[in-house]
Amino acid sequence: MKKPPKEINSTFGYRTTMSSKNKDTWNFAHRYAGIVWFILV
Secondary structure, rough: OOOOOOOOOOOOOOOOOOOOHHHOOOOHHHHHHHHHHHHHH
């Protein structure tokens, strides 16, 4: 949540077809996934 991957990559981060479409969806997916992981852990 605090340090999402800066660039779209295939090895690190929340990787789905939709999240890799463009930079906006990549940032949104990591921001949302970070919040969910924070709540669950």
